[in-house]
Amino acid sequence: MPGRIDARLRELAITLPDAPAPAANYVPFVRSGATVYVSGQISRDANGLVLGRLGADLDVAAGAAAARTCALALIAQARAACGGDLDRIVRVVKLTGFVNSAPGFVDQPKVVNGASDVMVAVFGEAGRHARSAVGVAALPLGVAVEIEAIFEVA
Amino acid sequence: MPGRIDARLRELAITLPDAPAPAANYVPFVRSGATVYVSGQISRDANGLVLGRLGADLDVAAGAAAARTCALALIAQARAACGGDLDRIVRVVKLTGFVNSAPGFVDQPKVVNGASDVMVAVFGEAGRHARSAVGVAALPLGVAVEIEAIFEVA
Amino acid sequence: MPGRIDARLRELAITLPDAPAPAANYVPFVRSGATVYVSGQISRDANGLVLGRLGADLDVAAGAAAARTCALALIAQARAACGGDLDRIVRVVKLTGFVNSAPGFVDQPKVVNGASDVMVAVFGEAGRHARSAVGVAALPLGVAVEIEAIFEVA
Helix, strand or coil, X not given: CCCHHHHHHHHCCCCCCCCCCCCCCECCEEEECXXXXXXXXXXXXXXXXXXXXXXXXXXXXXXXXXXXXXXXXXXXHHHHHCCCCHHHEEEEEEEEEEEEECCCCCCHHHHHHHHHHHHHHHHHHHHCEEEEEEEECECHHHECEEEEEEEEEC | CCCHHHHHHHHCCCCCCCCCCXXXXXXXXXXXXXXXXXEEEECEECCEECECCECCCECHHHHHHHHHHHHHHHHHHHHHHCCCCHHHEEEEEXXXXXXXXXXXXXXXXXXXXXXXXXXXXXXXXXXXXXXXXXXXXXXXXXXXXXXXXXXXXX | CCCHHHHHHHHCCCCXXXXXXXXXXXXXXXXXXXXXXXXXXXXXXXXXXXXXXXXXXXXXXXHHHHHHHHHHHHHHHHHHHCCCCHHXXXXXXXXXXEXXXXXXXXXXXXXXXXXXXXXXXXXXXXXXXXXXXXXXXXCHHHECXXXXXXXXXX
């Protein structure tokens, strides 16, 4: 029985990425009570990692596309945290977006909007979240964007 | 009927800023159970955004003043999250302060103290919070400080 | 009566550092419900602060050792939050690792593994946590690593 959010993903022609576990002593998500903390997801699309610095190697549109890939990975991890049933997501509570930024780049919010927009497209009002967006000097493997999330689950 | 914290704000001659909603697919705060997550608030005073990098454009005192404006915006959002009644704030749980830092600037804690101090001035013991302070390469719109918060509410 | 985790610390020959309170208007930890938020702990060993930037002053191994000292300080604070009884830690929920990074340094995950590894060594499966690792331009006092944590406690 396909769920409501699964149906919405199909309407949006979104295929979630795999939700692999990290090869280290941490895990992709931890549930504590009704709260699921999802580890920082780095920008990655069908061609591999999305690398580079905003304001130097990537423009805002490319950064927003990179942020969207992080959001899809976060949703994939949230689905795993819910035993495959995305309808158990009560709320996207919080996103923290780290944007690999060259000096002088100040459009971090427009970049992270790429993630915020897909959350609302997929979850509707329940996708509206608190958020911080900051620029950082360097990210793992040189990726453009890393985003972590907190979800409330039923 | 003015509340206890409202009275304290008057004693301190503090007028909270407005608590506007962002013009994007995120919201200024989300409540999940007894926890309110407030989105990152950027430094802004009566003259507009407080811009610049610590260690280059701003000194520690100016940075602490900028951090104070973030804290006031966080309190304003927390008030909105409590339907206007700040007495429902049980605890300021956590602040995360991002300080726009030139290379070599290492006084992020003194900057974020500007926010911590006003939390304790306003909320007393309930204002004492866990905290992280880090230096970042760039912040939205070029602001000096961005701070996010977690509150526990009744 | 020594606890299970205390015994494990002895097996590992780990002596936790002191858990001092900051000299400012914030506190080392706040408990809210079953959740303990521990303030960002900076890298510090028996010789004092561990200073420097990864990719410039410190290599990955030295960075991982620095991250391990942050983790031990986090555990020390968690112990204080539990009234001295580490067996009350239900889960290490989340670590956020900030790595002082020179431009081009992209091995933040390997650095933060120094913290993740000790969490699992000490707490076993309960030590597996969600995590983010990012590179930042500057950290308090010039330290190499700062890590904050969320624990679930009984």
